[in-house]
Every structure is written in C-alpha cells, then in structure tokens.
Amino acid sequence: MFHSTGQRWKELRLKLIPTFTSGKLKGMFPLMLESSDIFEKHLDKVAASKEAFDAKELIGRFFTDMVGSTIFGIDCNTLEEPHNQFRVMGQRLATLSKTQAMKLALIAYMPEISLKLKLTVLDSDLRDFFFKLTKDLVEKRKKTNTVRKDFLQLLIELKEKGNVAIDDDDEDKRLKENFRPSETVFKFDDTDMTALLIAFYLAGFDNTSSAATFALLELALNPEVQRKVQLEIDEFLMQNDGKVTYNALREMKYLEWVLYESMRKYPVVGIHGRVCTKKYTIPGTKVTLDEGVIITIPNYALQNDAKYFPDPERFDPERFSADDALHKYQYVYTPFGEGPRQCIGNRFALIQDKLALLSFLRRYSVKVNSKTQLPVKLNIKQFLLNAEGGIWLDLEKRATDQT
Numbered sequence: 469m470f471h472s473t474g475q476r477w478k479e480l481r482l483k484l485i486p487t488f489t490s491g492k493l494k495g496m497f498p499l500m501l502e503s504s505d506i507f508e509k510h511l512d513k514v515a516a517s518k519e520a521f522d523a524k525e526l527i528g529r530f531f532t533d534m535v536g537s538t539i540f541g542i543d544c545n546t547l548e549e550p551h552n553q554f555r556v557m558g559q560r561l562a563t564l565s566k567t568q569a570m571k572l573a574l575i576a577y578m579p580e581i582s583l584k585l586k587l588t589v590l591d592s593d594l595r596d597f598f599f600k601l602t603k604d605l606v607e608k609r610k611k612t613n614t615v616r617k618d619f620l621q622l623l624i625e626l627k628e629k630g631n632v633a634i635d636d637d638d639e640d641k642r643l644k645e646n647f648r649p650s651e652t653v654f655k656f657d658d659t660d661m662t663a664l665l666i667a668f669y670l671a672g673f674d675n676t677s678s679a680a681t682f683a684l685l686e687l688a689l690n691p692e693v694q695r696k697v698q699l700e701i702d703e704f705l706m707q708n709d710g711k712v713t714y715n716a717l718r719e720m721k722y723l724e725w726v727l728y729e730s731m732r733k734y735p736v737v738g739i740h741g742r743v744c745t746k747k748y749t750i751p752g753t754k755v756t757l758d759e760g761v762i763i764t765i766p767n768y769a770l771q772n773d774a775k776y777f778p779d780p781e782r783f784d785p786e787r788f789s790a791d792d793a794l795h796k797y798q799y800v801y802t803p804f805g806e807g808p809r810q811c812i813g814n815r816f817a818l819i820q821d822k823l824a825l826l827s828f829l830r831r832y833s834v835k836v837n838s839k840t841q842l843p844v845k846l847n848i849k850q851f852l853l854n855a856e857g858g859i860w861l862d863l864e865k866r867a868t869d870q871t
C-alpha cells in the first residue's frame with residue numbers, strides 16, 4: 469500500500485477505511501488488553517532482574533505479540549521467546565540492507581522504471597514466509613469456522629465480499645454516512661492480502677515501539693511530567709475499579725499530549741514524500757512545480773523549528789493542551805503525515821502506545837540508565853528515527869502499588 473499510486477491506491481484506501489473505525493478498534497481492544505496483561509507480568513520479571521532494559525527491544529517484543537494477535541490472530545509469546553521465527557522475520561522486515569534501501573528509494577522515486585524492472589524489496593524467503601503464513605491462517609479459519617475480531621478477519625471479509633461493513637453502532641457517524649462502497653470491480657488477491665498484513669505488522673511493532681520508546685525517554689528525563697501522567701492514570705484506574713477500558717484510555721488527555729509532544733520532538737518518520745500530479749504554482753511565490761516532480765517534506769525539521777514550536781528542545785506536553793492544537797499545527801506537525809495519504813493506522817497506533825506507557829507507569833517509574841547516550845544521537849542511517857546505542861532504562865517500583 470505504501471507504494472501503490474493513482475486509482476489502485478484510491479480504491480484500496482477506500483476499502484480499508486472501515487477496517488480502522490472506532491467500532492472495529494473497540495472490538496479489538498480486548499485482544500490488545502490481553503497482550504498488555506502479559507506484558508505487565510513480564511515487567512515484574514524485568515524489574516526483579518534489576519538490569520537495565522533496551523526500551524525499543526522490549527516494547528518491540530510486546531507489540532510483536534500484540535499485533536501477532538490483533539493482525540494475524542496468532543499467539544507468538546515473543547516476550548518469553550525473543551528469537552521465535554515470527555519476531556525474527558519481523559526484525560528482518562525492519563532492517564534494510566544497503567541494496568534494499570536503494571531499491572526502496574527507486575520504487576518511491578521512480579515507480580515506472582521500477583515497475584518495468586520488476587524491482588522488489590523483500591527477500592524471497594521473507595515473502596514466502598508471510599505468504600504461507602497468511603494462506604495457512606486463512607485456510608485454518610475456514611476449516612474450523614473460526615471468526616475473530618482482528619485485521620485478518622476483516623481482510624478475509626474484504627476478499628470474499630468486496631467490502632468491509634461499517635457496523636451500525638459505530639461511533640464514526642460521519643464516516644458511516646459518507647461511506648460509499650466503490651462500484652468498480654475490486655481486485656484483491658492473496659498477494660494483496662499478504663502485502664497489507666506485512667505493512668500492518670511492520671508499522672504495528674516498529675513505528676509504534678519507536679514512538680513509545682522516545683516518550684519513555686522524555687518521561688524519564690522529566691520526572692515532574694512522568695508524575696503527572698501517573699496521577700492521571702491512577703485517577704482513571706480508580707474511577708474504573710482498576711480496569712483499563714477503551715473509553716478511559718481515550719479520555720487520558722495528558723497521556724495523549726505526552727505522546728503528541730514526543731512525536732513532535734522525535735517524529736518516527738522524519739520526511740514525507742509526494743509526487744506532483746498536476747502543474748502547480750505555490751501561492752504567493754514564483755515557484756511552479758511540474759507534473760511528476762517529487763517533493764520531500766522535511767517534517768522532522770518543521771517540528772523542531774522554533775518558528776512554530778518555541779524553545780523546541782523543551783519537552784512540553786502542554787503545547788497540545790488547547791482543543792484546537794492539532795488544527796493550529798496542521799501542516800507543520802505531521803508525525804502521521806497529512807492529507808488523503810495520512811497514516812491509516814494512527815488511531816490504532818495511539819491506543820498501542822497509550823497501553824504501553826500505562827503498563828509501565830501504573831506500577832513503575834522509569835529512569836535513564838547510564839548506558840543511554842545523552843544527549844541522544846539520532847541514527848540517520850535507518851529508515852525510522854531511532855537512538856544510536858538504544859535507549860536504556862531502569863524500572864523503579866512506585867511507592868504504592870496502584871493495581
């Protein structure tokens with residue numbers, strides 16, 4: 469999906485909208501909670517070891533289990549078995565060799581030539597692994613008549629019926645009213661399904677774990693902010709008999725501002741790409757872009773520009789406290805992109821990241837371990853923003869157990 473363009477992309481995007489509605493995400497929430505419960509128990513072991521942990525690695529394993537369940541419907545147990553095949557294959561998706569990175573750039577910037585050359589980025593054994601996995605899982609569901617509230621199920625529905633239905637009680641009323649299934653015949657085969665599952669898997673453990681890692685780092689560096697998040701969590705848990713609910717999580721606004729602010733300082737995807745589809749003169753300038761021109765939008769630079777975000781080095785979640793903050797920062801704050809190609813999984817990602825922070829902070833505080841290089845040096849060789857040498861943290865049990 470990342471590389472499809474034109475009519476094919478439009479069709480696919482339209483078909484996928486109902487997959488990410490609040491109703492569907494709410495339906496998946498119990499599966500997400502199951503993974504969080506296991507993660508919280510695992511954190512007790514990490515704390516008992518008194519060893520520092522590599523935040524991206526630990527959260528990446530947690531999210532591998534979570535997306536294993538919510539995307540593929542499988543139980544991976546990656547927290548306990550960090551080298552299982554599903555995790556190893558996922559890590560290979562996330563680490564591109566130089567040749568793969570060059571191929572990716574060619575596909576992004578010269579799509580027509582790449583198509584002619586039949587360029588592909590993934591190694592054939594990786595493709596075969598996910599293709600077989602998807603095929604086996606689909607067959608098993610059919611054989612056992614299993615229906616699960618996960619992405620695989622929704623894509624099976626899309627393949628078989630040509631559409632994913634929007635539930636009558638879905639809260640996204642505007643979406644429901646405006647949604648029109650496309651009238652053209654929609655081709656969606658096993659390869660399309662596998663490609664989408666791979667994209668969701670990769671984004672669902674890699675992008676999201678980077679975002680949660682940077683948020684934890686800033687909380688560790690700013691104990692007063694960490695304390696405020698913990699107080700908000702305590703309050704919501706108290707109001708809900710210690711249970712984490714979808715609605716309570718959505719209402720934890722301070723937690724949300726913390727994530728917004730850390731995604732401002734450290735946008736996991738540091739640049740966006742666009743292709744000009746028709747000749748266009750930028751208003752108020754003499755700059756004319758011709759059709760086909762490739763544009764790179766430097767969102768890392770924009771989000772760290774004092775012109776838009778005064779004192780940009782300062783970690784200040786209050787920047788997002790106004791109701792219209794996201795509107796005010798539109799086009800300069802774009803961690804999830806902007807416009808029709810904006811990240812389709814942004815709400816799912818926010819739930820994941822909120823759950824990760826909540827799992828840590830309800831019973832522990834995080835502290836920076838001396839293995840973390842400060843100030844953080846960003847690794848610019850990777851596709852996603854990560855810290856060189858990793859973010860190493862220590863867990864410290866909170867004075868009162870909040871469960």
Ligand code: HEM
Pocket residue numbers: 469470481667668669671672675676679736737740741802803804805806807808809810811812813814816817
């Ligand atoms: C913190 C986590 C995440 C970040 C920062 C992120 C960021 C982004 C960005 C910057 C784009 C490109 C948007 C543009 O060009 O305007 C994108 C696209 C996309 N993302 Fe995410 N993403 C995250 C999580 C997820 C998750 C969890 C999923 C799915 C489960 C997902 C699925 C996608 C897909 C399918 C696209 C392509 C959309 C299209 O081309 O129409 N992302 N994401």
